[in-house]
Amino acid sequence: MLDIDILEDHAKAVANVASDAAMRYFRGRLGIEFKPDESPVTQADKQVEAEVRAYLKLHFPDHGVFGEEEGKDMGDGRHMWVIDPIDGTRSFLSGHPLFGFLLAHLSEGRAELGVVGMPALDETFVGVVGKGATLNDLPIHVSDQTRLDQAILFVNEGDKIYRDHPDVFSRLMQAGQTRRFAYDCYPHALLAAGHVDAVVDYDLQPYDFLALSPLIEAAGGVMTDWDGNALTLESDGAVVSAATPALHAALLDVLHTGQPG
Structure with missing residues (x-):
């Protein structure tokens, strides 16, 4: 049984890796390709995912990884990391700062941990089911709006x-x-x-x-x-x-x- 606090610490470290990689490219000169569905993919998407995968392979060699750019490696079949290296490539390539990095950890198919990194805003949102959610390590909570x-x-x-x-x-x-x-x-x-x-x-x-x-x-x-x-x-x-x-x-x-x- 993996300690969820250890997973959370690693997830935050991964978000930092992804942020650093993305910001090396943001508002710079980008090589852009288009996928069959006409959605764009940049050098930055590929580099962010490659660096995140390398981190996860080093620290969790038995875990599966599913990323937007490189597809799915099932690993042990029980634990899987799901990666979107740059959520909002069109925002990213147009210099718009509201692109993100997404990371989930699934245990037996259930998402138990989620990270939303906003590299250009220097914000990292982390949620652990049953434990709570934070923004830059400070607690956050949804509104109480019912109407x-x-x-x-x-x-x-x-x-x-x-x-x-x-x-x-x-x-x-x-x-x-x-x-x-x-x-x-x-x-x-x-x-x-x-x-x-x-x-x-x-x-x-x-x-x-x-x-x-x-x-x-x-x-x-x-x-x-x-x-x-x-x-x-x-x-x-x-x-x-x-x-x-x-x-x-x-x-x-x-x-x-x-x-x-």
Whole structure:
């Protein structure tokens, strides 16, 4: 049985490795390629993941690793690290500072630890399920907002939601007191810290959301797929995060029944 405190210490060290690697490239000259889905990948993405994998291989040689750039190594089948080296490559390559680094540790398939690093902001969010969440080692907690009509709501990947689910998009535009549009991981981190009340996100991969789920849960919030199911490696990538169960339930109603709170 691995000591979760040891895992947390290593996860923080990995976040520092990733931050240092990313900032060597940020707002510099980038070599950019495009994947088959037309999403960009830079030299920085590859370098960050390579350095993180090297750290994990050194300290946890038996663990599996699943990264966006280099794919999946199952390892012992019980422990897995999930990496998004630069969450928000389009932000990164355009000089926008709201890109992140994501790291999750899964034990027997369950995400028990999540890290969101924001290199350009010098912020590191860490959540350990059952222990709590921190920002730069100071405790954080979600808000106590229960009413959707009074909530600060972020809609991530709004253009994709509009393209694929225009009815859902229309309902979201009537939900919440304050609505903001965004991409990438930062709104979920802000939710964990109590600044944002809810986030609806879409078209994510496991390395995009598996670090967010334990962070938000550890901070006292709720994060599931659009059907209210717990997030796993097999989830479809449509997710919803909320500060409270009541607010989460209200958002699920919006997504499925069209009754904004």
